[in-house]
Amino acid sequence: MKRIAVFCVTFHSDVELEHYKASLQKAAEKAGDEVELDIFVSQNTEADNPGYFGGIRRAMLQTDVAAYDYAIISNVDLTVEEDFFVKLAAYDCKEDTGWIAPQIWSAQEGRDRNPKIMSRYPLKTLKILKTIFRFPPVWALKRAVSSRQKKGEIHPAGEIYGGHGSFIILTKRYFECCGVINYPVFLFCEEIWLAEQCRKAGLKVMYEPSMKVSDAEHASTGRMKLSYYCHLNEKALQYIIENFY
Numbered sequence: 001m002k003r004i005a006v007f008c009v010t011f012h013s014d015v016e017l018e019h020y021k022a023s024l025q026k027a028a029e030k031a032g033d034e035v036e037l038d039i040f041v042s043q044n045t046e047a048d049n050p051g052y053f054g055g056i057r058r059a060m061l062q063t064d065v066a067a068y069d070y071a072i073i074s075n076v077d078l079t080v081e082e083d084f085f086v087k088l089a090a091y092d093c094k095e096d097t098g099w100i101a102p103q104i105w106s107a108q109e110g111r112d113r114n115p116k117i118m119s120r121y122p123l124k125t126l127k128i129l130k131t132i133f134r135f136p137p138v139w140a141l142k143r144a145v146s147s148r149q150k151k152g153e154i155h156p157a158g159e160i161y162g163g164h165g166s167f168i169i170l171t172k173r174y175f176e177c178c179g180v181i182n183y184p185v186f187l188f189c190e191e192i193w194l195a196e197q198c199r200k201a202g203l204k205v206m207y208e209p210s211m212k213v214s215d216a217e218h219a220s221t222g223r224m225k226l227s228y229y230c231h232l233n234e235k236a237l238q239y240i241i242e243n244f245y
Contacts, residue, residue, distance in 0.1 A: 002069040002089045003036045004028075009055035010076045011044040016216065017076040024080055031085035038063075051186035052165070053193075066175045070100075073168040073181070077216040078104075087211045088169070098174040098203025099194065101163025102211035111151045113215060115207045116191050117162040120199070123245045126237055133234040136226045160207045162195035167213045177201035189236035196244045 006024060010017045021039060028037040040063065042055035050058060056073050065071050070088065084102075091100070104113040132139050178197045183190060198205055 001034060001036055003067065004038070004070045004072065004085065004088070005063070005065060005068040006037070006039045006072045006074065007042070007056050007059045007065075008039070008074045008076050009042045009044055009052055009059075011049065013076050017041065020074075020076045020078050023078075023082075027080050027082055027084045027086075030082050031089055034089040035085045037085070038068075053181050053183040053190050054186065057181045057183075060180045065180060066172065069172050071170045071175065073165075073170065075166045078167055079214045079216070081212040081214075084211055084213070091208065091211070093171060094204070094206075095173060096202065096204050097171050097206050098177065098198040098201065099163060099205040100169040100171070100211070101160065101205060101207045102167060102169065102213050103209040104164050104167055104213045104215050106215045109147050109151060111147075111153065112155075112209065113164040113166065114209070115155055115160040115162075116164040117160065117195065119161050120195070121192070123241065126241055126245065130234055130237040130241070133230040133237065136230045139230050139233075140226060155207060155209070157208050157210070158206070159204050161199075162191040162205055163207065165190040165194075166215055168194065169211075171203075174198070174201075174203060177203060185236045185239050186232060187236065188233045189240050192240050192244075196240075 008017070008020065024037065024039060028035050040059040042059040044050065044055050049055075052075075053073075060071075088100075093100070101114045101116070105111075106113055132142060174197075178201050183193045185193075195205060197203075
């Protein structure tokens with residue numbers, strides 16, 4: 001039996017949360033005795049909002065996360081396929097795997113959001129991205145072009161640098177090597193930070209498209225003003241550059 005914990009963050013997304021929990025429980029029932037599932041929810045509010053990974057950390061500190069075989073970090077505007085936990089329980093997870101990135105299908109974009117990052121960004125690329133975020137209309141255009149270019153791309157299962165942050169599967173080995181999530185930035189660049197934790201610990205990030213998740217398109221960040229979205233991304237990139245490059 002695999003013990004699996006799901007740590008998710010909600011911010012005015014109660015309807016999405018209930019739908020997500022129902023899909024998780026249905027998938028766990030299909031896995032039967034192969035899976036024991038616990039779900040931990042961090043309710044972020046205007047008065048108490050530590051951000052995405054801040055909310056995850058708060059939830060993780062309430063339990064012994066290292067006791068689980070897998071810990072899933074996620075948003076709530078998602079649905080897992082009915083056979084998701086069947087496939088995760090049967091997955092041949094190597095000892096040096098820290099992070100498993102499943103298929104995250106975006107119906108809006110018509111593509112898999114994974115793999116998010118195939119290889120480590122050069123410092124020059126991060127500096128260019130940081131500059132682009134200072135000009136929200138330019139970023140919006142870049143995002144639209146990039147999304148069209150990625151549509152229809154198919155990647156084989158295998159090692160990557162980093163997966164998409166909306167649904168992250170971390171292994172027991174990750175927590176043995178890296179400890180509980182402790183990313184001090186409010187939002188964004190979580191994928192780069194997590195990939196750097198794995199890289200420093202000598203752990204691999206593996207893309208596995210046979211495990212499928214559907215993305216309902218950003219229940220929280222999708223309602224964020226573009227200018228604020230870009231400002232937060234610029235700050236997050238600055239943190240990454242200062243701490244890992």
